[in-house]
Structure formats: structure tokens, C-alpha cells
Amino acid sequence: MQIVNQIIEIQTDIGINIHNITPQVEAILTATRIKNGKVIVFVKHTTTAVAINEYEVRLLEDIKRHFAKLAPADAKYLHNDLHLRDVPPDEPENAHSHLIAMMLNNSETVPVVDGKLALGTYQSILFFELDGARKRQVLVQITGN
Numbered sequence: 001m002q003i004v005n006q007i008i009e010i011q012t013d014i015g016i017n018i019h020n021i022t023p024q025v026e027a028i029l030t031a032t033r034i035k036n037g038k039v040i041v042f043v044k045h046t047t048t049a050v051a052i053n054e055y056e057v058r059l060l061e062d063i064k065r066h067f068a069k070l071a072p073a074d075a076k077y078l079h080n081d082l083h084l085r086d087v088p089p090d091e092p093e094n095a096h097s098h099l100i101a102m103m104l105n106n107s108e109t110v111p112v113v114d115g116k117l118a119l120g121t122y123q124s125i126l127f128f129e130l131d132g133a134r135k136r137q138v139l140v141q142i143t144g145n
Helices: 022-032 057-070 095-103
Strands: 002-011 017-020 037-043 048-053 107-113 124-129 135-144
Touching: 002 022, 017 057, 022 037, 022 124, 022 135, 037 048, 048 095, 048 107, 057 095, 124 135
Parallel strands: none
Antiparallel strands: 002 135, 017 124, 037 107, 037 135, 048 124
16 A cells, blocks of 8 residues: 655635645645545644535635634634733734634545545535635645555
């Protein structure tokens, strides 16, 4: 069995933004020549997430609006009492970003069948920036033969 680890770097914008990383994951898979196995996509940050869903502009806007209702950025959060915590001077008030991340996933697993991601017709691997703007890392681990 072969195991391949690779990092995808994503430069994000401030606030909630959603990136389709399916093409990058497919490119990594193609380079491995693994025909059957699995791909694990893991985000390495507490204010990011990953999910499998449709990458459609109006749906993406619906997702952002839904998250803003569930965890409004301007609500009162204890985590945002920065003066009560030992934090760097540029620490953002981002409790809402942590809460949204907890509603999503920090990893997704996709089967590999005949050298291809076994995603459905409208499925894409989506990376969610919930805080930003930052350079983010996503670990892609592919195992199989």
C-alpha cells in the first residue's frame, strides 16, 4: 500500500469564503497513480473547515447567510474578551468563526475507485475560510494501491 501526504496552500480573504479544492485534490491523486483507496482532506486550522457539497454560486451565498444567522460576528462572545486573555496584539475577535467551524468538519474522506475520486455528480470538496485573511494549509493524505 502506498501513502502520499501533500499540502495545499490557500490564500484566503477576510470573512467567510468558500474554495473548491477538488481540482487540486484530483491533481495530487493523478500524480500518485493510486487506483483504489481513499483520500483524506484535513484542515489544519480551528477557524477553517472542509465539507463535500455543491459548488454553486447562489448556494454558496445561502451558506454564508445561514452561518451569519447561526453565529453572528457582532454577537457577544466570551472568547472575544481579548483583554482577559494572553493573546498576540493582532488577535482578531473570531469566536463566531470557531463556532461555525465546529458545525462543519475538519476532515473529509473520499473513496478512490479506478484512479478517480468517487464523488457524486454535484459533489465538490469545499474549503471554508471562516475568519481570514490568511495563508491556510490543507493536508491531503492518499492511501491505496
